Amino acid sequence: MVTTYIPNSLAEALMIKDSDHDVTILAGGTDLMVRYHSGQGLLPEIRKPVLFIGQLAALQQIEKIEKTLYIGAACRLRDVLQHPHVPEILKKAIREMASPAVRNSGTIGGNICNASPAGDTLPPLYVLGASVLIKNLTQSRELSINNFILGPGKVDLRPNELLFSITIPLYEHNVLFYKKVGARKADAISKLSFAGLAKTSGQILKDVKIAFGAVAPRVVRSPELEGLIIGKNISELKGLFPKISKGYAALLQPIDDQRSTIQYRTTVSLNLLEHFLTECCKPKTEAEH
């Protein structure tokens, strides 16, 4: 039987992580209990010691301070969904994740640290310019989400560290588009997903952020390609579509698997991109979150 730790405080949890680098972190358990599922009447086949963190109040706070939102890593997806200050694009992704029951247990930190190429909270977090706050017993450090996620299943967490919270700067946008493509409306792993945010002011595209999920080992976002259209007049945008599309096509690295094909993923991703850019071209009224 493996060792389990159920600390009463964050400090205790950090002490345990500091002294036992080999522990597996369990927050909601909705990924681990599936990955290590053995069978009826059996314990999950987790071989390493398990550190339970889902009970720690310090990791479940959601707080807005001026123009910044802080979401505790062990916040249940359901709580993130219900909080009034969480940006709509992240809520849109969460609404389509798993099922109500899984959202009641699963955590945003778990989805991030699982670092699945198809992780559904990730494309919205990338376009929101989110960063993560990581703690060990004595120090904290902050990383942007794209630097935190290293590859499938890998994040930049040192053996004595825990993901503490997610920081989201709150900007105004007046174009928002999120699309998850999956085999069914719930309990589906994404074949691909798209998240786009933009801000237009009068005729000028002031800002744009685009991310694709499940079509590469990590979320695809390119500030370089975004830079090609930021500052442009929306009347000029249509002419730039082919160039932007070609740019992203070169960055997508979809695979053939049991869910979908390279061709489907590429075609639909670029269709969604064009849809989003078309939305950006339409004159708007006021900016919203």
Place this chain on the structure above:
Amino acid sequence: MEEKIEFLLNGKQVSLTVSPLTRLVDVLRENFGLTGVKEGCGEGECGACSVLVGGKLVNSCLTPLGIVNQTSIITIEGFRETARYKVLADAFAQAGAVQCGYCTPGMLMAAEALLQSNSLPKEQEIREALSGNLCRCTGYSMIIEAILLAAKEGEGLW
């Protein structure tokens, strides 16, 4: 290693000393004989194992016992004793929402979870609330009708 885990189960205080990784579905079925909680998939996809923990719907097959320490758990056996259940059960019977019955306890728990927070749901809201519960027999329509009916008949209860 084993830990003492305590919780309220259908209103009764219970305590077990087991590995905190023990699945809640196994504890409910094997330790407490609550076989109304079914295991359909063991992976949190079918909802047959649904119970309420702290009033919230969870898949007990995915819930390690360590997570439910000091919580209140309601299974279909506990819910069965309530007036709300009676209204739902009558509605399910009337609407023909039960065929083999295997998904039914989970569906009822999901319905209760919905009605607790939304006492007069629209069809789309019911579909969304049941999106984690699979049924291989009915095609879902009768289950949704049953919940619409229960919400109407049970006005004031939720």
